[in-house]
Amino acid sequence: MNLNYSDEQQMLRDQVQKFCDADYSFNKREEILKSDLGYDANFWKLFSELGWLSLPFSEENGGFGYGPIELSVLFEEFGKVLIVEPYLSTIVLSGSVLDKSNYAGRADLIESITSGGSHISLAYLEEGSKNNYAFANASLTSSDNSLLLNGTKALVLNGGNASKLIVSAMMNDELVLVMVNADAEGVSSITYPTIDGQSCAEISFENVQLDESVIISKGSESIDLLDNAINIATLCISAESIGCMIACYKKTVEYTKSREQFGQPISNFQVLQHKMVDMFIESEVCKSLLFKAMLECETNEVTKNKSVSALKAQIGLSGKSVAQDAVQLHGGMGVSDEMSIGHYLKKLIAVDALFGNSNYHLNKYSQL
Numbered sequence: 001m002n003l004n005y006s007d008e009q010q011m012l013r014d015q016v017q018k019f020c021d022a023d024y025s026f027n028k029r030e031e032i033l034k035s036d037l038g039y040d041a042n043f044w045k046l047f048s049e050l051g052w053l054s055l056p057f058s059e060e061n062g063g064f065g066y067g068p069i070e071l072s073v074l075f076e077e078f079g080k081v082l083i084v085e086p087y088l089s090t091i092v093l094s095g096s097v098l099d100k101s102n103y104a105g106r107a108d109l110i111e112s113i114t115s116g117g118s119h120i121s122l123a124y125l126e127e128g129s130k131n132n133y134a135f136a137n138a139s140l141t142s143s144d145n146s147l148l149l150n151g152t153k154a155l156v157l158n159g160g161n162a163s164k165l166i167v168s169a170m171m172n173d174e175l176v177l178v179m180v181n182a183d184a185e186g187v188s189s190i191t192y193p194t195i196d197g198q199s200c201a202e203i204s205f206e207n208v209q210l211d212e213s214v215i216i217s218k219g220s221e222s223i224d225l226l227d228n229a230i231n232i233a234t235l236c237i238s239a240e241s242i243g244c245m246i247a248c249y250k251k252t253v254e255y256t257k258s259r260e261q262f263g264q265p266i267s268n269f270q271v272l273q274h275k276m277v278d279m280f281i282e283s284e285v286c287k288s289l290l291f292k293a294m295l296e297c298e299t300n301e302v303t304k305n306k307s308v309s310a311l312k313a314q315i316g317l318s319g320k321s322v323a324q325d326a327v328q329l330h331g332g333m334g335v336s337d338e339m340s341i342g343h344y345l346k347k348l349i350a351v352d353a354l355f356g357n358s359n360y361h362l363n364k365y366s367q368l
Contacts, residue, residue: 003291005069005073008070009069009070009073012070012073012074013073013076013077015050016052016073016074016077016078017077019046019050020077020078020080020081020083023043024043024081024083025081026081026082026340026343029081029082029083029084032084033084033193033197037161037199038084038158038160038161038193038197038198038199039084039085039086039158039161039199040085043085044085044086044116045116047085047087047116048114048115048116049116051064052074052087053087053091053113053114053115053116054114055070055071055074055091056070056071056091056092056095056096056099056232057095057099057110057114058099061098061099061106061107061110062107062110062111062114063099063110063114067297067298068232068235068293068294068297068298069294069295069298071092071232071235071236071239072235072236072239072290072294073239074087075087075236075237075239075240075243076239076240076242076243076246077243078240078243079239079240079241079242079243079244079246079247079347080243080244080246080247081247082196082244082340082343082344082347084197084198086119086157086158086161086199088157088233088236088237089119089121089122089157089158089162090113090119090120090121090158090162091113092229092232092233092236093121093122093157093229093230093233094113094120094121094122094166094229095110095113095120096225096228096229096232096233097122097166097177097216097225097226097229098110098113098120098166098216100224100225100228100229101177101216101217101221101225102217102221103179103216103217104213105179105213109164109179118163118164119158119161119162119163120162120163120164120165120166121156121157121158121159121161121162121164121165121166121182121201122156122157122165122166122229123153123156123159123165123166123167123168123203124136124153124166124167124168124226125153125154125155125156126138126151126152126153126154127152127154129154130360131355131356131360133168133223133226133227133230134175134223134226135170135175136151136168136169136170136175137151137152137170138150138151138152138153138167138168138169138170138205139151139169139170139171140169140170140171140176140178140210141171146209146210146211147171147178147209147210147211147212147214148207148208148209148210149167149169149178149180149186149205149207149208149210150205150206150207150208151167151169151204151205152202152203152204152205153167153202153203153204153205154202155200155202156189156200156201156202156203157198157199157200158198158199158200158201159182159189159191159199159200159201159202159203160189160191160199160200160201161199162182163181163182163183164179164180164181164182165179165180165181165182165187165203166178166179166180166216167179167180167205168222168226171218174218174219174222175218175219175222175223176215176216176217176218176219176222177215177216177217177222177225177226178210178214178215178216179214179216180205180208180210180214184208184209185208185209186205186206186207186208186209187203187204187205187208188203188204188206189201189202189203189204190202194350195346195349195350196343196346196347196349196350196351197343197346198350227305230355231297231304231305231308232297233355234308234309234311234312234355234356235290235293235294235297235308235311237351237354237355238286238290238293238308238311238312238315238351239290239294240347240351241286241315241319241347241348241351242283242286242287242290242315244319244323244344244347244348244351245279245282245283245286245318245319245322245323245348246283247344248279248322248323248325248326248341248344249276249279249280249283249322249326251326251340251341252276252279252325252326252329252330252341253267253276255329255330255341256272256276256329259331266329272329275325275329276325276329278325279322279325279326282318282321282322283318283322285314285318286311286314286315286318286319289307289310289311289314289315290311292307292310292311293307293308293310293311305364305368306365306368309361309362309364309365309368310361310365312355312356312358312361313358313359313361313362313365314358315351315352315358316351316352316357316358316361317358319348319351319352320345320348320349320352322348323341323344323345323347323348323349324345326341326344326345327341327342327345
């Protein structure tokens with residue numbers, strides 16, 4: 001088994017690193033988070049020009065046809081600088097659903113996404129659903145030659161910026177996915193930030209009139225589309241977490257070399273050296289699991305979900321442990337918003353909860 005990155009994959013990593021190092025400073029990120037959009041529209045357009053928005057889409061739909069490995073490379077580098085642009089919501093979640101579907105309008109929608117012109121969000125979670133996306137309380141019913149959508153969706157990533165929404169609902173006792181204009185009559189939303197600064201929304205649908213042409217999928221196809229999208233999204237945020245962990249480790253080593261106590265750098269103290277070695281080991285363990293998961297997502301349909309759950313379960317434990325140690329070794333400054341290290345902890349806490357926490361994935365792993 002070849003565990004080396006290809007030349008193209010290494011070029012992608014180098015390109016993303018170059019952007020992050022040159023343009024995405026911590027102060028720039030803080031400035032972006034305070035903006036009305038919650039992301040930088042110019043950076044999003046640059047992502048399009050660099051081809052990053054086209055990476056995972058099939059060549060048939062105008063993309064590059066890259067897969068889990070390339071997405072993992074991209075997200076690992078994103079994690080190192082805590083990029084907040086809505087790649088996960090628009091490209092990975094909504095994009096995966098559209099790309100794998102038989103929806104008649106998918107080509108035009110994907111073109112609008114990859115050009116950077118529009119955002120589409122996936123609205124599938126509901127309060128109390130506990131990551132069970134095979135069922136929904138939202139309903140789609142027939143009424144006078146049209147369809148009526150009713151229900152409320154929670155934790156819709158980038159929902160406030162989306163021009164269209166992919167919504168899950170029950171119709172005739174089966175799950176359907178439908179495309180809804182975010183500004184349609186009867187659609188209302190409440191936008192709020194998550195602990196890591198991401199933009200989310202709770203979106204309600206009250207007698208939203210639709211026609212048959214907006215149905216993306218029905219029944220088992222809907223479940224398969226969601227399962228594939230959420231699985232690859234879980235892989236992506238796990239890779240992002242590894243980027244965060246690497247950054248935590250490196251920033252902590254750098255800080256302890258510059259911070260002095262008792263006339264010497266605190267990096268000379270053996271107990272702190274042991275702590276930083278533990279941080280490095282936790283990062284490497286997760287990186288090994290990432291290699292296994294992304295390779296199986298690429299080649300093995302049978303075991304890919306199990307490998308991703310094993311990765312996510314470990315990420316939830318190791319990620320928070322590494323970030324907490326990093327904060328502790330930075331002292332009081334570690335919890336201040338003016339220093340970046342505390343923001344990595346917030347990110348890793350948020351990642352643990354997203355798409356199921358460690359306990360959820362450990363249980364899922366045992367059942368697969």
